[in-house]
Amino acid sequence: MDEFAFIDWIRGQGAFDPQRVPVGPGDDCAVVRVGGQLLLVTTDQCADGVHFILDDCGPDAAGYKVMARSLSDIAAMGGRPLGAVATVSAPKGMSESQLQALYRGLRRAGDAFDCPLVGGDVSAWSHPLLLTTTLWGAPAAAPLLRRGARPGEAICVTGTLGGSLASGKHLTFTPRVAAGCLLAERYPVSAMIDISDGLAADLRHLCRASGVGAELRRDAIPLSAAARATADPLAAALGDGEDYELLFTLPAEAAEALVAAQPLDVPVARIGTATAAGDVALIDPAGRRTPLAHAGWRHST
Amino acid sequence: MDEFAFIDWIRGQGAFDPQRVPVGPGDDCAVVRVGGQLLLVTTDQCADGVHFILDDCGPDAAGYKVMARSLSDIAAMGGRPLGAVATVSAPKGMSESQLQALYRGLRRAGDAFDCPLVGGDVSAWSHPLLLTTTLWGAPAAAPLLRRGARPGEAICVTGTLGGSLASGKHLTFTPRVAAGCLLAERYPVSAMIDISDGLAADLRHLCRASGVGAELRRDAIPLSAAARATADPLAAALGDGEDYELLFTLPAEAAEALVAAQPLDVPVARIGTATAAGDVALIDPAGRRTPLAHAGWRHST
Numbered sequence: 001m002d003e004f005a006f007i008d009w010i011r012g013q014g015a016f017d018p019q020r021v022p023v024g025p026g027d028d029c030a031v032v033r034v035g036g037q038l039l040l041v042t043t044d045q046c047a048d049g050v051h052f053i054l055d056d057c058g059p060d061a062a063g064y065k066v067m068a069r070s071l072s073d074i075a076a077m078g079g080r081p082l083g084a085v086a087t088v089s090a091p092k093g094m095s096e097s098q099l100q101a102l103y104r105g106l107r108r109a110g111d112a113f114d115c116p117l118v119g120g121d122v123s124a125w126s127h128p129l130l131l132t133t134t135l136w137g138a139p140a141a142a143p144l145l146r147r148g149a150r151p152g153e154a155i156c157v158t159g160t161l162g163g164s165l166a167s168g169k170h171l172t173f174t175p176r177v178a179a180g181c182l183l184a185e186r187y188p189v190s191a192m193i194d195i196s197d198g199l200a201a202d203l204r205h206l207c208r209a210s211g212v213g214a215e216l217r218r219d220a221i222p223l224s225a226a227a228r229a230t231a232d233p234l235a236a237a238l239g240d241g242e243d244y245e246l247l248f249t250l251p252a253e254a255a256e257a258l259v260a261a262q263p264l265d266v267p268v269a270r271i272g273t274a275t276a277a278g279d280v281a282l283i284d285p286a287g288r289r290t291p292l293a294h295a296g297w298r299h300s301t
Numbered sequence: 302m303d304e305f306a307f308i309d310w311i312r313g314q315g316a317f318d319p320q321r322v323p324v325g326p327g328d329d330c331a332v333v334r335v336g337g338q339l340l341l342v343t344t345d346q347c348a349d350g351v352h353f354i355l356d357d358c359g360p361d362a363a364g365y366k367v368m369a370r371s372l373s374d375i376a377a378m379g380g381r382p383l384g385a386v387a388t389v390s391a392p393k394g395m396s397e398s399q400l401q402a403l404y405r406g407l408r409r410a411g412d413a414f415d416c417p418l419v420g421g422d423v424s425a426w427s428h429p430l431l432l433t434t435t436l437w438g439a440p441a442a443a444p445l446l447r448r449g450a451r452p453g454e455a456i457c458v459t460g461t462l463g464g465s466l467a468s469g470k471h472l473t474f475t476p477r478v479a480a481g482c483l484l485a486e487r488y489p490v491s492a493m494i495d496i497s498d499g500l501a502a503d504l505r506h507l508c509r510a511s512g513v514g515a516e517l518r519r520d521a522i523p524l525s526a527a528a529r530a531t532a533d534p535l536a537a538a539l540g541d542g543e544d545y546e547l548l549f550t551l552p553a554e555a556a557e558a559l560v561a562a563q564p565l566d567v568p569v570a571r572i573g574t575a576t577a578a579g580d581v582a583l584i585d586p587a588g589r590r591t592p593l594a595h596a597g598w599r600h601s602t
Binding site (some may be wrong): 003005006007009010013016017020021024025029030032034035036037039041042043044045046049050083086087089096099100103107116118119120121122123124126127128130132134136138140228288 | 322325337421
């Protein structure tokens with residue numbers, strides 16, 4: 001099974017009424033119209049042994065992570081969360097106090113972003129813990145999709161990248177809701193995605209949706225301390241994934257103003273340029289161009 | 302773990318802003334306010350080995366069931382579905398054609414009720430298939446909650462009860478969306494729930510939420526053909542669960558008019574009366590009163 005091929009197949013299974021469903025499967029959130037209002041909707045799952053190791057991190061961190069991942073999807077559309085529901089498939093024998101810790105972790109992430117957890121479903125079974133969250137939110141301005149990047153625009157990223165799994169950031173990260181909303185409200189952002197699969201893979205998603213290529217400046221990619229501690233910091237930043245930072249495009253002059261002003265609650269850097277050519281390449285300080293290896297972590301493989 | 306005790310505990314973990322979240326955890330759907338509009342939101346999960354046997358029913362039926370269960374929750378609030386998202390945790394090795402059949406099952410249920418499946422998440426793992434759906438909808442009139450039944454009101458039910466697991470109805474049932482909306486729009490229904498845990502258990506939920514008791518007329522409970530085929534049809538109707546019929550209360554004279562008119566796309570019957578006393582009892586044709594045994598299937602045990 002290939003998650004991405006399956007999503008492509010789904011997108012071929014009939015179109016939506018564009019009035020009711022302006023954006024269907026394949027972006028960070030779907031966009032639906034309810035009454036007069038655009039709503040962002042996203043759903044995520046986190047499983048013990050895949051997205052966290054329950055025995056290592058405990059139920060509070062697991063709950064935090066699944067909620068924070070969905071918050072990051074709302075952020076990646078330039079939206080504010082409005083509410084959440086969650087499901088818990090708990091291994092038989094999970095104690096009441098563990099379930100309560102799990103709930104507190106979900107709430108810890110939701111409460112930090114004024115996102116009430118309004119309902120859910122709890123069930124026991126003979127297999128590992130599996131959590132899902134579904135969130136809805138409101139776009140701060142027009143929803144920011146993966147498509148929309150144009151050749152010549154700047155490619156920017158928040159924060160630093162790499163080593164999230166090794167450092168534990170994937171359990172404690174701050175979803176970039178405030179940054180995403182400020183970008184949507186005040187900057188001419190043309191396309192945005194959050195980095196869950198890794199810079200290389202998620203940039204490829206953005207480029208594919210937009211029909212552009214990209215050149216990344218090798219020395220401009222912001223490396224996390226955890227990435228710097230590895231043998232190949234650049235590979236970590238490109239491929240590790242689970243950074244939950246924002247990757248976006250906007251006109252070059254607006255990017256210059258953004259980077260000079262640093263108005264977000266997290267550093268923002270320009271790392272490259274969208275191109276007309278379809279591939280994604282690294283440019284080293286000497287100007288040499290290397291097509292990016294098809295690295296990038298996939299959940300489904 | 303006791304699902305119901307856990308939900309009680311959650312309900313003690315802080316109140317919601319009643320403007321934003323008029324109804325939180327503990328009913329068939331949460332009710333939230335988005336813009337000027339009330340939205341119903343529900344989330345459900347179905348696991349291989351718990352809610353269906355994948356090898357027996359196949360992926361299409363599994364997909365249908367999880368979506369139909371959520372549609373039934375929208376119906377139980379007197380609502381119309383507006384959209385859905387789903388997650389799939391698929392066992393490694395599940396084939397593309399199986400995943401496609403699963404998707405078709407989800408769509409088969411959603412499409413029948415004009416409920417577009419607008420997004421989701423697919424992941425592979427080394428454990429059985431686990432599906433979740435989250436639906437949102439709009440109440441046809443005021444949302445019908447579990448609370449609101451008053452002593453002296455009639456207790457009614459749609460369809461026939463019992464034997465759903467044995468007969469396979471639990472994989473093919475029709476969510477009572479049309480009936481739920483018609484009841485909400487045209488009858489003074491005071492409380493409603495769908496029968497998933499079984500008539501006895503779900504009536505107890507409704508009574509507990511409303512602060513009433515109930516007397517059921519033993520010979521008025523509509524028995525399904527599958528229940529009649531068992532050694533104890535009444536026990537099947539009371540305890541089997543997964544009927545996905547609507548159980549509701551309304552003033553006695555309105556119930557009389559409803560049962561005489563039969564305006565729903567499914568038969569509706571009066572089966573008893575809400576009482577001031579807190580217990581639930583069966584009344585036999587001779588007038589003898591027997592407290593109902595604490596039967597009723599629980600997902601979580």
